[in-house]
Amino acid sequence: MPPSTPKLTVDAVIILNGKIVLIQRKNPPFQGKLALPGGFVDIGETTEEAVVREVLEETGLTIEIVKLLGVYSEPSRDPRGHTVSVVYLTLGNGVPKADSDAKAVHLLSLEDIPRMAFDHNLIIDNARSDIDGILSRM
Structure with missing residues (x-):
């Protein structure tokens, strides 16, 4: 029987050293494709806790949350x-450092980001002005 409600996930647009952090997916779907770090929210966990955990698990990085970019529900x-x-x-x-579901971690400039998994290019496009604002202050 299919789930009766959508599953809740988190994704992170991470700026590190003036670049965007992407993972290369180790597992399906989109195995081998680049994606934003993220994953499923665990029971009893806030979305903020989940994004911090997922980023650490997949990239070895700690993060500071700057802002909520949006909710994607297509x-x-x-x-x-x-x-x-x-x-x-x-x-x-x-x-x-790649770990968990990540085969590799890449740091790319906005201009060098290729076609990614899921709707992650849309997320980057929608966040471009926020990203540019941060990069201009670095």
Whole structure:
């Protein structure tokens, strides 16, 4: 029986050393594709706690949440089923190291970001003015 409600996820747009942190997905869906770090919210966890945990698990980075960027709820955004993602703009700290569901971690400039998994290019496009604002102050 299919789930009766969407699953809650989080994603992070992370700025580190003037670049955007992306992971290369280790597992399906979109295995091998670049994506924003993120994942499912655990029971009893806030979305803020979840994004901090997921980023640490996938990239080895700690983050400072700058702001809520938006909520993405298009039913077809994830081939595994309907997910709703709460997306945060964050600043990264530390040395990136792939772990958990990430095969690799990449730091790319906005101009170098290729086609990504899920709706993550849309998220980056929608966040561009916020990202540019932070980058201009670095």
